[in-house]
Amino acid sequence: MKRLLLSLLLLPALAFAQMVTRDGVTLTAQQEQRAEAIGDQLRCLVCQNESIEASGASLAGQLRVIIRQHVIAGDSDRDIMKFMVQRYGIFVLLKPPFMPLTWLLYAMPFLALALGGLIAWWSRRNRIAAPAPLTAADEARLDELLR
Amino acid sequence: MTPLRRRLLFGLPLAVVAAGGGGFYTILRRMQNNQYDPHALPSPLIGHRPPAFNLPGLDGMQGFTNTDIAAPPRPMLVNWFASWCVPCLQEAPIIAQLARLGLPIWGIAYQDTAPAIATFLAQNGNPYTRLASDASGLTAINWGVYGVPETYFIDKTGIVRSRWAGALTLDLVANELNPLLERYS
Numbered sequence: 001m002k003r004l005l006l007s008l009l010l011l012p013a014l015a016f017a018q019m020v021t022r023d024g025v026t027l028t029a030q031q032e033q034r035a036e037a038i039g040d041q042l043r044c045l046v047c048q049n050e051s052i053e054a055s056g057a058s059l060a061g062q063l064r065v066i067i068r069q070h071v072i073a074g075d076s077d078r079d080i081m082k083f084m085v086q087r088y089g090i091f092v093l094l095k096p097p098f099m100p101l102t103w104l105l106y107a108m109p110f111l112a113l114a115l116g117g118l119i120a121w122w123s124r125r126n127r128i129a130a131p132a133p134l135t136a137a138d139e140a141r142l143d144e145l146l147r
Numbered sequence: 148m149t150p151l152r153r154r155l156l157f158g159l160p161l162a163v164v165a166a167g168g169g170g171f172y173t174i175l176r177r178m179q180n181n182q183y184d185p186h187a188l189p190s191p192l193i194g195h196r197p198p199a200f201n202l203p204g205l206d207g208m209q210g211f212t213n214t215d216i217a218a219p220p221r222p223m224l225v226n227w228f229a230s231w232c233v234p235c236l237q238e239a240p241i242i243a244q245l246a247r248l249g250l251p252i253w254g255i256a257y258q259d260t261a262p263a264i265a266t267f268l269a270q271n272g273n274p275y276t277r278l279a280s281d282a283s284g285l286t287a288i289n290w291g292v293y294g295v296p297e298t299y300f301i302d303k304t305g306i307v308r309s310r311w312a313g314a315l316t317l318d319l320v321a322n323e324l325n326p327l328l329e330r331y332s
Contacts, residue, residue, distance in 0.1 A: 033188035049185060059293060062284060087291040089191045 023061050025068040035071045038080055039064055041093050051094060180253055181318050190310035192299070197225075197307060200286040202279035205256055206265050210279040216253065217305040222331045223251040225299045226275070227287065229259045231265035232295045238314035239271040245320070247272030250328070254278045257287055257295045300324065302331040 006122070020032045027035070039053035046057035052064060070080045084092045096102045134142070177183035197213050204210035216225065226233040228243060246252050256264050259282070281287050290299075293312070300309040309327055311319060315330035 045188070059284075059288075061289060066288065086191060087288060088293065089188060089291070091188050 007087065007108070022068065023064045027063055027068055027072050031068070031071045034077070035064070037076055038067050038071070041081070041094055042067075042084055043092050043093045045088055175290075180314055182322070184239060187312055188284075188293070190299075190307070190312075192291055192307045192308060193308060196305045197299070197301075198289045200289065202255060202281055202286060204257075205261055205278050205280040206268060206273075208275065208278040210288065211240045211253060211277050213216050216301055217224050219251065219301060219303060219305065222300065222302050222328060223253060225301060227257050227281075227290075227292050227295050227297045227299075231256045231259070231261040232257075234314035235296045236271070238296055238316075239274075241315050241317065241320065243272050243274045245274075245315075245324075251276050255286070257282045257292070258284045260280060284294060300327050300331075 019026050020029055022032060036053055040051050042052040043058040044050045044052050044055035047055050048060050051073050052060045060115055067080055090097060096105065098106055194218060199213050201212040242252060250273050278320045296314055298311045298315055299307050302308050308331060
C-alpha cells in the first residue's frame with residue numbers, strides 16, 4: 001500500500017520530466033518535436049534564409065509560440081502550414097509546393113535532360129561519315145608518297 | 148565544321164553571357180532606383196478584407212476594428228509603424244504630407260508603448276485620423292505584417308489593393324499610390 005502511494009505521488013514528477021519549455025510554452029517532448037519539424041519547414045520572413053526554428057528574430061519567436069499553441073490544441077501539420085500560408089503567402093514555405101507557378105521549377109531537371117538528349121541526338125545525326133578504308137592501290141600510292 | 152556552326156559555337160555562349168549581364172544590370176539599376184526590392188513579398192491580403200481585429204486607441208486617440216475600415220467613404224491607408232523603427236522616421240514626412248493633402252491615414256503602432264508613441268508624434272507630427280495599438284503584435288501576424296513600416300491601401304469597399312513593406316518614398320507615391328488613388332477614388 002505504501003509503495004503504491006509513493007508511486008502515485010511520483011507520477012506527476014515522471015510526467016513533468018517529459019515536459020519541455022520553449023519560448024515560454026510548456027509542452028510534451030513529442031509535441032515539441034512536432035513543433036520543431038514544422039518550424040524547420042517555414043521561412044523566417046525577417047531573415048529570409050533562415051527557418052523559423054533557427055532564427056533569432058522576434059517575429060520568428062512569436063511564430064514559434066503560435067506553432068506550439070496550435071500543436072497543443074491538436075491541430076494537424078497541414079492546418080498549421082495553412083495558417084502560415086494564409087498570412088504570409090507560399091514564400092513562407094522553404095520547400096515550394098507543386099503548383100502552376102512552380103511547374104517550370106520542378107520540370108527544369110527533365111527539360112535540361114531532354115535538351116541534352118536532343119543535342120546529343122542532333123550531333124550524332126550530323127556526324128560526318130568515316131571515310132571508306134583504303135584500297136590496295138591507295139595503300140601502294142601512300143607508301144610511294146611517304147618514301 | 149561549317150562556318151555557320153563555328154559562328155554558332157562561339158556566338159551562343161557570348162549571347163548567353165550578354166543576356167545574363169543585361170538581366171543583372173536591370174535588376175541592380177531598378178534596385179538602386181527603389182523600383183525593385185528583392186526582399187519584398189506579395190501580400191496574400193491583396194484582394195481581401197483585413198482579418199477580424201479590435202485594437203484599443205493610443206495617445207488619447209480612438210482605436211479601430213476591422214468593421215471600421217470595411218467601407219470607408221474614401222480610399223485610405225493603414226500605416227503600421229513604431230517609434231523604435233528607423234525607416235518609420237524616414238517616411239514620417241511623406242505620411243504627414245499625404246495626410247495634409249487629405250488622404251485618410253489610420254495608424255497602428257506595432258509593439259510600442261504610449262509614452263514612446265507620444266514622443267514620436269510630438270516630434271514628427273500626428274498624421275493619423277485614428278491611432279490603434281497592437282502591443283502584442285498578434286494582429287500584425289494575422290495581417291501578415293513582417294516588419295515595420297508597412298502601409299496598406301484600402302479601397303471604398305474595404306478591400307486591400309496594395310501593400311508596401313518598408314518606408315514609403317516619393318517614387319512609390321508617384322508611381323504606385325497616385326495611380327491607385329485615381330483608379331479607386
